[in-house]
Amino acid sequence: MSQTRIHNFAISLDGFGTGEPQSREAPFGHAGQRLHEWMFATRFWDAAGAAGADNAFAERHAPGIGAEIMGANKFGPPGWQDDADWDGWWGPNPPFRTPVFVLTHRPRSSIEMEGGTTFHFLDATPAEALEEAARAAGDLDVRLGGGATVIRDFLREGLVDHMHLVQVPILLGRGVRLWDGLESLEGSYSIEAVSTPSGVTHLTFSRRRS
Numbered sequence: 001m002s003q004t005r006i007h008n009f010a011i012s013l014d015g016f017g018t019g020e021p022q023s024r025e026a027p028f029g030h031a032g033q034r035l036h037e038w039m040f041a042t043r044f045w046d047a048a049g050a051a052g053a054d055n056a057f058a059e060r061h062a063p064g065i066g067a068e069i070m071g072a073n074k075f076g077p078p079g080w081q082d083d084a085d086w087d088g089w090w091g092p093n094p095p096f097r098t099p100v101f102v103l104t105h106r107p108r109s110s111i112e113m114e115g116g117t118t119f120h121f122l123d124a125t126p127a128e129a130l131e132e133a134a135r136a137a138g139d140l141d142v143r144l145g146g147g148a149t150v151i152r153d154f155l156r157e158g159l160v161d162h163m164h165l166v167q168v169p170i171l172l173g174r175g176v177r178l179w180d181g182l183e184s185l186e187g188s189y190s191i192e193a194v195s196t197p198s199g200v201t202h203l204t205f206s207r208r209r210s
């Protein structure tokens, strides 16, 4: 059966998945690129990058994935719904190469991009969105791509099978927090942690079979 997976989602020590304010010039707000410097140094991101432990985790992002679900604020900066030409941050050939379901209260027609990515726009509950994405993924898994709000909502509904977080040793102080309203979440998952020389800690949450 299709699994719902999260990979490479970076949070600060104080649990923020992005800074503020989000804008076209600064998609992560005052966090800048600090949540992802560990990833930019990997071969997953850059052919000249390192092939160590961070890379081994990062590379798990794509294999076995047949669709992605993301939130409106990952797809674009505040107000993108007013720009009829906005088709995401990633250029004409986005890296997803699968159907991508963008959750938004202001859906629009689907956009077919180069390389196998098609953006579909859904105003739906997490369970409904997952049903649609799983159908599109066929035998493959669905990746939940973020941001923090969407991941928190899916965790709260018990819809996440596997979550890989990367805890980055910075304190953002403000932004969008992942953990609010998820008290005792740890009881539903087997959790492992691996710290790497770059200073980040990879946390994997695998849903317990009860």
Ligand SMILES: NC(=O)c1ccc[n+]([C@@H]2O[C@H](COP(=O)([O-])OP(=O)(O)OC[C@H]3O[C@@H](n4cnc5c(N)ncnc54)[C@H](OP(=O)(O)O)[C@@H]3O)[C@@H](O)[C@H]2O)c1
Pocket: 008, 009, 010, 011, 017, 018, 019, 022, 027, 028, 029, 035, 070, 071, 072, 073, 074, 075, 103, 104, 105, 106, 122, 123, 124, 125, 126, 145, 146, 147, 148, 149, 150, 151, 153, 176
């Ligand atoms: N740390 C990381 O690794 C990582 C990864 C990916 C993204 N990010 C960053 O995270 C930030 C975005 O996260 P976020 O928490 O602000 O927002 P988000 O989770 O991307 O999107 C939340 C928005 O999606 C729409 N939405 C959510 N659920 C919906 C539903 N069930 N039905 C209809 N619409 C729904 C709503 O927007 P509307 O009401 O406006 O439609 C909601 O405000 C960006 O800065 C992005 O760059 C970080």
